[in-house]
Amino acid sequence: MNYPEPTGPPVLDAAHTAALLPYPELARELHRLLLDDTVQVPARLVQALPGGGTLFVMPALDSRVAITKLITFTPANAGTPRATIQGDVVVFDVATGERRLLLDGPTVTARRTAAVSLLAARRLAPNPRGPLLIVGAGVQGRAHLEAFAAGLGVTEFVIASRSTASARALADHAKSLGLKAGITPDPNAALADCPLAVTCTPASGAVLQAPPRDDAFVAAVGAFTPTMVELDAALCRRFAAQGTIVVDTADAAHEAGDLLQAGLDVAAFATLRDVLRRAPDRLDGARTPVLFKSCGWAGWDLAAARLALR
Template identity: 40%
Template sequence: MQIFDPAQTAQALPYDRLVDALAQAVRELAAGIIKAPERLAVGIDAGGTLLCMPAVAPDLGVTKLVTVHTDNARHGLPAIQGEVVMFDSATGKRLALLDGPTVTQRRTAAMSLLGIRTLAPRKPATVLLIGTGAQAAAHAEALADYFGVAELHVAGSSMAKAMQFAAVLRARHPGVNIVPVGEGELAQHAAAADVVIALTTSRQPVVPAALPPHTLAIGVGAFRPGMAELPPELLHARQVVVDDLAGARHEAGDLLQAAIAWDRVQPLADILAGAAPRGPLAPVFKTVGQAAWDLAAARVVCAI
């Protein structure tokens, strides 16, 4: 069995291949070709959770085991730690062990790319990222790599954090104009963005309620019922699309708190199949993650 460290895992998951693999996995999950139960979450303590996410297809299977400890910064440790085990479906032979946080970061960013490719009315030139953590960094890389985004506006919980994060991104992406955004400037910068992506664990909406008709809003960070990044006003005004409907019913705090009727929430699989109508406004895309997306990443690794 081959063991991939974080750098090797990232190198094995180029975004162009990962986005296409995710589109295939979205279709196969909807068709029942991929079997992936809802993830099992076991509380460890007030700040810790163990997540187990299995998925099986005729060709390949994966199990992701990760721990999430939200207060790990004080220990000098990452909040998310874990691994993805890949195995051959026909024999059960273990094929590889991937770095779990790296897989999560890249396939989550790639799902946002797929959402933009599918739902945005035009190729994005300017994107506003709300959040300064690992997912925000992965999204910055993904947007620059896949779409060639030339301008990124980045907002944090404070201007100091936004400026620090912007400095890190400038060093990594010298060809991209990185603009730090203060909390009071969010509405102004959102109005100038083609896409607004929220990547926080906020319990209060962080995306402005009023967005231009063409601006696609994506909510990534809120993964518990008590969290919310997308405002109810925006969710009720626009078509709502989710990456995984079953998971969203339990985990999409934005939608749950806004009391969105589930019969008006469209799975991304329906959009990809051309089975859902498109409205005049850019929709809102909410992602919660799914083990099938880890399987998609494993397929990309197998193809290298």
């Protein structure tokens, strides 16, 4: 039997998806989305899979666009040729119901997560010049390096990873972009020289314990369930007592493992939306350390879809 050639909206691979989502523009679209009162983000479905993986079903919509991100997270794939995050973002037109795009899910996840950290750093970092300490040299480590270079103008990076080969590969990538990059075996010691830090590890244990600089901005993105953790509990409590903690969304109240395991009242912390919707205050230029805790949200994927459609 002869079947007709498939037609319809484009199905984009990782490279084409990335090309539609440059970091500075994506950060601006995330900002616009947080000010858009038509945005709706239902609770995501998180389904445990046999063998330790997780299926995420994440819908979101505004007055024109509806999306659903369908991804799997498989920690056992770490260190193998298979990605730990796999899936797609399906983009629909609200008025007609037609599918407009199919975006590569891991690419959207990596780029929008890094762009959220970039947006937070632009607004909250007391000293945004760097160097930037990156703990974890995987997909998110690379995305954050590229995002902070493109969106903040950071030119110097310090990389820490359990895998020396991965750290070297990321440092080489930075140098290929004309940036300076070094490797450290001790991220806690490196904190003293880095006003910017990002933790993007598999979140199987605390990787930062040392007291932060007075002008520190730390974005913690690896832990997105109550049982995951990247930051020492005492460090989280130090940020709460002597600095500022901002979470990406109110959903962090039941997802931010770092903060929950530190016994903190996560619901009491300001969200990124709260920060962006109020006039600049003491956080701008303040010499107090800032922790930005990011757990993920389908609204970030909606912002990526909105930018891709344009």
